[in-house]
Amino acid sequence: MKIFSFWRSLATYRVRIALNLKGLVPEEIIEVNLMKGQQRQAEFRAVNPMMAIPALVDGDGPALFESLAIIEYLDETHPNPPLLPRDPRGRARVRGLAQIVACDSHPLIVPRVREYLEHEFKLDEAARTKWCQHWHTAALTALEAHLAGPATGRYCHGDTVTLADICLASQAAGAKFFNVDTARFPNFSRIANSLATIDAFARAHPLKQPGAPAA
Numbered sequence: 175m176k177i178f179s180f181w182r183s184l185a186t187y188r189v190r191i192a193l194n195l196k197g198l199v200p201e202e203i204i205e206v207n208l209m210k211g212q213q214r215q216a217e218f219r220a221v222n223p224m225m226a227i228p229a230l231v232d233g234d235g236p237a238l239f240e241s242l243a244i245i246e247y248l249d250e251t252h253p254n255p256p257l258l259p260r261d262p263r264g265r266a267r268v269r270g271l272a273q274i275v276a277c278d279s280h281p282l283i284v285p286r287v288r289e290y291l292e293h294e295f296k297l298d299e300a301a302r303t304k305w306c307q308h309w310h311t312a313a314l315t316a317l318e319a320h321l322a323g324p325a326t327g328r329y330c331h332g333d334t335v336t337l338a339d340i341c342l343a344s345q346a347a348g349a350k351f352f353n354v355d356t357a358r359f360p361n362f363s364r365i366a367n368s369l370a371t372i373d374a375f376a377r378a379h380p381l382k383q384p385g386a387p388a389a
């Protein structure tokens with residue numbers, strides 16, 4: 175197994191957590207330096223035409239792409255521990271929470287969007303940060319409303335770690351990167367703090383990866 179990765183990538187963080195939870199260790203980690211634009215180089219474009227990480231190669235065949243698809247693939251090929259509940263309604267809730275992060279919020283703050291705002295619309299850094307903080311807060315507000323309900327337990331869905339928690343952890347790391355105050359989202363913050371104490375999450379954290387700054 176080999177993974178295309180960069181320390182700061184929140185989507186790759188999600189896949190790293192899943193790999194750790196499943197006890198899987200890729201033989202090779204290939205850095206795609208997003209700060210140098212390596213995701214747009216021909217070599218990586220051939221791996222993932224969307225020019226985004228993560229991508230995961232498992233055995234023969236083309237690379238898998240999109241963090242949620244990769245995580246569900248890992249869950250199907252390595253079912254223990256399961257990352258989705260068994261009941262259809264629970265699965266839908268967990269996938270819904272995950273998608274608020276991975277589909278509604280995160281895509282709005284990735285480098286290609288920030289760079290487009292900068293070069294096409296001439297937004298300065300303060301305006302771009304405001305943009306990112308706005309979309310972070312929108313997702314946090316929605317997540318907090320869901321997490322205030324009775325289906326929430328120690329984690330997003332009961333007391334077992336699921337795909338939703340993997341995504342919540344990436345939202346929490348992103349909030350720190352963009353200086354978004356999460357204190358007014360108490361359920362979100364409580365779960366993020368619990369997850370941070372789990373080894374599979376802690377080891378996968380962006381700031382623990384090679385090349386990351388000290389803080």
Ligand SMILES: N[C@@H](CCC(=O)N[C@@H](CS)C(=O)NCC(=O)O)C(=O)O
Binds near residue numbers: 186227286
């Ligand atoms: N929806 C994709 C998002 C992938 C994505 O946008 N990854 C970011 C890093 S977290 C990236 O590679 N961005 C490159 C760019 O925006 O140019 C997923 O969940 O895998």
